Amino acid sequence: MAEQPQAIKPIIELDDFSSKRKLRDLPWWFFALILIAIYVFFVISTNEEYNAAFDFIKIGLQVTIKTTLIAYVFAIIFGLLAGLGRISKSLVLNNLSRLYVELIRGIPILVLIFFIALVGVPVLVDGINNFGYWLSDQGLDFLGKIFTAITNQDISMNTRAITALAFTYGAYLAEIFRAGIQSIVKGQMEAARSLGMSYGQSMRYVILPQAVRNVLPALGNDFVAMVKDSSLVSVLAVRDITQVSRLYAGSTFRFREAYIILAVMYLTMTVILSLGVQLLERRLRKHD
Amino acid sequence: MTDQKPIIVVKDLYKYFGEIKAVDGVSLDIDKGKVVVVIGPSGSGKSTLLRCINHLEEPTSGEIWIDGERLTRTAKQINEIRAEIGMVFQLFNLFPHLSVLENVTLAQKVIRGRSQDEANQIAMEKLKRVGIPEKADAYPSNLSGGQQQRVAIARALAMDPKIMLFDEPTSALDPEMIKEVLDVMLDLAQEGMTMVCVSHEMGFVRSAADEVVFMDFGKIVEHTTPDGLFNNPQNDRTKLFLSQILEH
Numbered sequence: 001m002a003e004q005p006q007a008i009k010p011i012i013e014l015d016d017f018s019s020k021r022k023l024r025d026l027p028w029w030f031f032a033l034i035l036i037a038i039y040v041f042f043v044i045s046t047n048e049e050y051n052a053a054f055d056f057i058k059i060g061l062q063v064t065i066k067t068t069l070i071a072y073v074f075a076i077i078f079g080l081l082a083g084l085g086r087i088s089k090s091l092v093l094n095n096l097s098r099l100y101v102e103l104i105r106g107i108p109i110l111v112l113i114f115f116i117a118l119v120g121v122p123v124l125v126d127g128i129n130n131f132g133y134w135l136s137d138q139g140l141d142f143l144g145k146i147f148t149a150i151t152n153q154d155i156s157m158n159t160r161a162i163t164a165l166a167f168t169y170g171a172y173l174a175e176i177f178r179a180g181i182q183s184i185v186k187g188q189m190e191a192a193r194s195l196g197m198s199y200g201q202s203m204r205y206v207i208l209p210q211a212v213r214n215v216l217p218a219l220g221n222d223f224v225a226m227v228k229d230s231s232l233v234s235v236l237a238v239r240d241i242t243q244v245s246r247l248y249a250g251s252t253f254r255f256r257e258a259y260i261i262l263a264v265m266y267l268t269m270t271v272i273l274s275l276g277v278q279l280l281e282r283r284l285r286k287h288d
Numbered sequence: 289m290t291d292q293k294p295i296i297v298v299k300d301l302y303k304y305f306g307e308i309k310a311v312d313g314v315s316l317d318i319d320k321g322k323v324v325v326v327i328g329p330s331g332s333g334k335s336t337l338l339r340c341i342n343h344l345e346e347p348t349s350g351e352i353w354i355d356g357e358r359l360t361r362t363a364k365q366i367n368e369i370r371a372e373i374g375m376v377f378q379l380f381n382l383f384p385h386l387s388v389l390e391n392v393t394l395a396q397k398v399i400r401g402r403s404q405d406e407a408n409q410i411a412m413e414k415l416k417r418v419g420i421p422e423k424a425d426a427y428p429s430n431l432s433g434g435q436q437q438r439v440a441i442a443r444a445l446a447m448d449p450k451i452m453l454f455d456e457p458t459s460a461l462d463p464e465m466i467k468e469v470l471d472v473m474l475d476l477a478q479e480g481m482t483m484v485c486v487s488h489e490m491g492f493v494r495s496a497a498d499e500v501v502f503m504d505f506g507k508i509v510e511h512t513t514p515d516g517l518f519n520n521p522q523n524d525r526t527k528l529f530l531s532q533i534l535e536h
Contacts (some may be wrong), residue, residue, distance in 0.1 A: 081423035190344055191381035191440075194372025195447060198363065205394055209385050 040264045053257040060244035068230045071165035078170025083177025104171035112168045119161035161233035176218045180211035220277035301350035310336040313507030320425040325485045325493050328503035334486040342373045374444025378456040380436040382428040389424040393444045414442035434465030454485040509531045
């Protein structure tokens with residue numbers, strides 16, 4: 001464009017225009033976020049009330065992070081298995097995974113957390129225990145003991161909360177994995193099979209490495225979503241930052257301090273993680 | 289399992305896709321070391337026939353025998369037989385997430401149980417044979433179509449196959465790259481590899497083919513030699529087809 005010698009004036013105008021555009025394109029929202037964060041951190045470090053609230057609430061950070069990380073790892077496993085089930089030719093596997101995904105997606109996460117932690121896990125553990133007692137009655141005490149070793153009393157609310165989150169998110173991740181696998185062209189599977197690889201080997205060495213790469217950003221986004229949804233486990237009295245904030249606000253009546261700090265904590269985590277996902281996305285695109 | 293027995297036997301093969309009869313009763317024997325080129329108009333079932341030979345398409349009915357062993361529908365046996373049959377695709381189908389060397393070593397390690405060193409050594413041998421050892425560390429997306437297809441051939445050869453299937457290996461290539469792929473195929477043919485090729489490269493038919501099969505509407509219309517095809521085609525449809533592709 002700049003080669004035309006007579007076009008000097010328009011170029012200047014164009015520059016003006018683009019500098020205006022640049023001003024428009026700046027991520028003002030992000031600056032605002034940083035300003036809010038700086039202001040809140042300033043307040044926390046200078047204001048004693050906020051400082052006290054922060055010191056109390058930060059105790060819950062460990063639980064929030066641990067719950068999210070462990071639940072996410074299991075959600076990946078559930079999601080991968082269910083995703084593979086969704087594309088499986090086996091009628092049973094296919095329908096089982098479909099059932100799982102549709103069941104979970106049709107129920108609000110809050111309800112699922114109550115349900116899995118207070119109904120699902122107890123019923124399952126009772127069932128396993130009863131099977132153990134039955135085995136013992138048959139004279140197989142050594143086998144029975146394995147199934148009665150863990151009872152409902154031994155399973156903490158933290159564990160139940162993690163189970164609930166993992167099971168719920170597994171269904172969402174299953175759809176991501178399914179889409180990722182289906183985005184790989186048919187010729188890849190055919191080439192792998194023609195070399196003598198089994199379906200499983202082809203999946204493992206050829207299809208999944210490509211599929212997972214394609215869905216990494218989506219998986220990252222769901223991790224960010226999970227950080228936020230981990231606040232729901234506070235309904236089970238799990239002492240994550242949300243629950244600890246509620247406790248603090250309830251006992252000191254300093255609602256403002258407690259919830260401002262809570263909101264900023266989530267925001268800090270999610271903004272940093274989102275930036276990470278964006279960087280990842282950009283790097284992946286460069287390699288394509 | 290003597291050498292006199294054909295290495296590929298196709299017996300009364302039918303393959304339907306719903307109502308469409310892609311392969312409509314084909315029987316074909318191919319002897320060891322022979323180069324057979326399958327030609328015919330598009331939609332005549334050539335590719336489907338080829339893909340039935342290694343069960344990438346499961347036949348509706350009929351028998352496929354490879355080296356004296358009948359292909360059943362058990363996955364394990366089919367996997368074992370596929371490892372003995374190299375296949376080259378129209379669109380190359382290299383694994384884009386792996387380097388050229390990794391493309392050629394993957395199945396060697398997974399299926400043949402070769403060590404990394406041994407697999408690398410064999411891979412380099414095959415890459416030299418197709419003329420691009422210097423691209424071993426490149427990724428498929430950085431190669432031309434012709435180079436990709438030659439890597440695909442090397443990948444198949446690294447499994448030491450008894451048979452090579454070529455499914456229109458040059459159809460997706462720019463004209464200037466067709467020769468480099470055909471040269472590799474010609475080499476293979478001269479070394480005595482059993483080859484079944486779906487191809488319209490008449491130059492290749494002339495110089496390398498032992499037999500030519502002309503297919504139309506899912507049936508074998510004519511099974512002859514290159515000489516017979518060019519100089520003495522028997523069937524009217526063969527003549528028409530030849531006149532259409534040889535005109536230009």
